[in-house]
Amino acid sequence: MLQPLVVGLGRSGSGLHLRTLIRLARRTADAGGPLVALPAVGCDPRAGALRVPGAPGEVTVVSTLDQALDQVDPAATVAHVCTPPRLRHEVVARLAGHGVRRLVVEKPLAASAAELDALVRLREQEGLDLAVVAHWTSSRLAGRLRRLIRGGRLGPLRRITVDQHKPRFLRSLTTDGHPTALDVEIPHSLGLALDLAGPAELRAARCWDLRLADRALPRLGGAHVELAHRSGVSTLLRSDLGAPVRQRSVVCEFEGGTATAHFPLSEDDDHAQLVVSPFGHGTACAPDGEGEAGHHVFRDDALTDFLECAYRNFASGTAGAANFPLACAATRLLCAAREHCAAVPQAPAGSR
Incomplete structure (x- = not known):
């Protein structure tokens, strides 16, 4: 199983990603083929003031990325980058520096063409398996x-x-x-x-x-x-x-x-x-x-189907290749x- 680390707990990170991951973890466990390991770890500077979904033991919330990385094994982690676009490259670079290679990144990938170019180079240099959220196209x-x-x-x-x-x-x-x-x-x-x-x-x-x-x-x-x-x-x-x-x-x-x-x-x-x-x-x-x-x-x-497919592909090493070029073109x-x-x-x- 792979453990989620959700960076950024705004509307997307908490209301969509965390909620869907918890539902997916429960469903696959009940079916006898657990896919998502809980607790999911959520990271946001406002951690103390946030209400997050899930029952006790399903989500752990911390306020810094360093604290979050202390609680996960990078080799078994899927990082969900749900920060504003202008912060995407910085967060992905820090995650890669700590050994995280599997990432789900919200769209758009970057706030400028220069930042997108930097992210493309980072993905290639670090060998990142990067899936871009695209539940409309995968619906x-x-x-x-x-x-x-x-x-x-x-x-x-x-x-x-x-x-x-x-x-x-x-x-x-x-x-x-x-x-x-x-x-x-x-x-x-x-x-x-x-x-x-x-x-x-x-x-x-x-x-x-x-x-x-x-x-x-x-x-x-x-x-x-x-x-x-x-x-x-x-x-x-x-x-x-x-x-x-x-x-x-x-x-x-x-x-x-x-x-x-x-x-x-x-x-x-x-x-x-x-x-x-x-x-x-x-x-x-x-x-x-x-x-x-x-x-x-x-x-x-669509989002549940997208994340289930991404996690299954992460486990087999084939996640991000298919939709990354399309996400770059859209950005x-x-x-x-x-x-x-x-x-x-x-x-x-x-x-x-």
Whole structure:
């Protein structure tokens, strides 16, 4: 078994990684094939003030990385790096210096192209087995979209539109890990768009302020990113962080129809939906045959599936090779979008 070390216990580290790892440890142990060794070790400077998931004995929380490393065996550890992007290289370098070679790193990989280059060099020099969190691209829903694209039943793919909307007022006021709206939801959809339609160049990007009653938070209100893929597909990514409702949807427009994918909105539910609509046909329910026209609903606990796959691959030595190039490509596009937004006037408060 491999023991988790989670560095950074914010929303991602505690609310997603730790919670999912505990669930995965319990489930695999109950099934007779334990995969995750508990207690997981969590590291955050705010350790004394944090509430973390899990029963007694399932999580140990400390305030420094040195304290955390004293409690784990580097050869049997998987480090989850859930710090803000600007700290990723520093943390990975310290972990590597202590002999940790298996890492799960949150996206985006870095806050700048130079930092990404440094991380790529570090990975190669230290022989790190590094998996980048990509539960959107590894989800069952994304798998169905890929099969629709490859199968050609709706003709060639022409356009992708991704909408990721949610009200994010309180977190934007109380945390500083995401400097712009580009860093909140867009990294999910960038990787997915590249996975579905292939390499791309940035066509346009814009951010706008998050406006509250007494202030405006610069560039945190939302973002639009436009991509031109070498395959001829165009992509529009939209994220409104002042929206009154939540939405996580992907519309793939084909020559002969559309496929609308709805990702689960939060950890409160783990079901995805896919609506396949060939032109000239209805959308009567078709529970069998995912390529058929209709409205399909199915379980898709993507983060749990992603982490289980990563841990099994870590055990066999094959974890990070598959998705690292895609994560690097998505990070470079994100860096280009940041630079573009910094160089042009901000957009007015956004419409979708």
